Amino acid sequence: MTSTAERYRTYQGPALFSMGFRPFFVLAALWAAIAVPVWVAAFNGWLPAEHFNRDWHAHEMVFGYLSGVIAGFLLTAVPNWTGRLPVTGAPLMGLVTLWCAGRVAMLAPNFALAPVFDASFLFVFALVIAREIIAGRNVRNIPVLALLCVLATANVLSHLRPFDPDLALLGERIGIGVVSMLVALIGGRIVPSFTRNWMAKQRMAPEPVASSRFDAIALGVAAIALSLWAAMPTHFATGLMLTLAGVLHLARLARWQGWRTHAEPLVLVLHVGYLWLCLGLLLSGLAILPLGVVPAASGLHALTAGAFGVMTLAVMTRASLGHTGQPLTATPRISAIYWLVNLGAALRVASPLLPDMYAPMLAASAFAWSGAFVWFVAVYAPLLLRRRVTISR
Structure with a gap:
């Protein structure tokens, strides 16, 4: 049976898609470098403030940037936790493309399908991690999977602002709470x-x-x-x-x-x-x-x-x-x-x-x-x- 290390060594595709942290860390960092100045520019009246507002800023930090970093970390850590083969090549490229589609969609003002593109990534990613943790019988990290599922649900709530602003704020607070717990749990x-x-x-x-x-x-x-x-x-x-x-x-x-x-x-x-x-x-x-x-x-x-x-x-x-x-x-x-x-x-x-x-x-x-x-x-x-x-x- 091929080990995790052997899978990494024998991978022959582009280096960027040989390990989960490579594309997600680079792209998430780029997004953080872009999104904050975009919001500050809107705050100062240099960009449309009705779209690039405080809500957009909060969403893209919690469910945009952080979802990318979490994906990069877990795709690299879970194979070590479970002993299963890592996600590389085309499947990894698919996940990265889905995350990028969400970021592009959230840039477009009044794009009706933006919530669909954005929310789908965390649910698909949660399914990938669930498969690995359950198949690897990695019971210790079930709480990490549970927090990831809550984060995906919170993202959906954050998109309900046009219908219920309070529910959207609840989703935002849940997202911040989930990431705080991930920092406490994994950081610990x-x-x-x-x-x-x-x-x-x-x-x-x-x-x-x-x-x-x-x-x-x-x-x-x-x-x-x-x-x-x-x-x-x-x-x-x-x-x-x-x-x-x-x-x-x-x-x-x-x-x-x-x-x-x-x-x-x-x-x-x-x-x-x-x-x-x-x-x-x-x-x-x-x-x-x-x-x-x-x-x-x-x-x-x-x-x-x-x-x-x-x-x-x-x-x-x-x-x-x-x-x-x-x-x-x-x-x-x-x-x-x-x-x-x-x-x-x-x-x-x-x-x-x-x-x-x-x-x-x-x-x-x-x-x-x-x-x-x-x-x-x-x-x-x-x-x-x-x-x-x-x-x-």
Whole structure:
């Protein structure tokens, strides 16, 4: 029987379609680099604001960009989880084409079939992942499949805005909640694991604390808090649970000892990405509680621009190196990606706190955040489009 590694080695087609992360990471990064400036241009009146509005922006970040990154990650990870053969060649090309069709359709104002093109990708992709996980009897990752199915359903709800705006907003919040849980669930595996591996090579002790019942409690509280936020985004109980979830996940992050990895940005950035998740939960909770000190937009963008942006780039940069045989270390060019995305996130979170500076801070945030993805493509596209390339320092 052909192994996953052998399937990759014997693949003779275009390098771009030899592994799932290659096309999806490049295209998703390109889309992030394009979509945010498009929205900022519409915000400033340079493009039709009636189409490229806040709703379009939110949808394309959650169900456009993130669906592409999730696809690239899972198509690469699931064969390792299940031992089954990877999706390569024509089937992978079909999935990529379907994702691209959704993005093009969402660019067209008043295109009636845009929801069909867009929503179909996540459902088809969920079926692919379901086949692999079920056939591989990979029970541990059933929760990942379940979250993917919920994300696909949430995307459908987000397209119902012309009929029921509240239902569309519910779909958007569910989507953000699902991605937050994916960051907490998968991040809770890879962050301490990669940290432990790096510390072992450096002969550093003690290593990060092993997963325990505390991690399960933190995940459970986050799931409850995000579910409440999706259903009752301004309720006092929601604020309390989000705040508690933020505190618990800060404690969880501290157990992984990320501050000791400062010598290797490729590892440290994973901890920074998870820190943004903690801050997003905490700030979102404080925004609901009757203290009046945190704008809701700050908590929301700590999750989206911060946790989602930083963690996805952290995973994309590391996975692209590891799966193409490159050294697992961040060059100065790679570190620049991390500086840009974190700067963009910080400016976006801070901008609601300074109303008089909101417009210039928004523009600066978009420039830095999108610039991180432009730079990712510039640095990584040569590696992902060809079979073997060494990234210069």
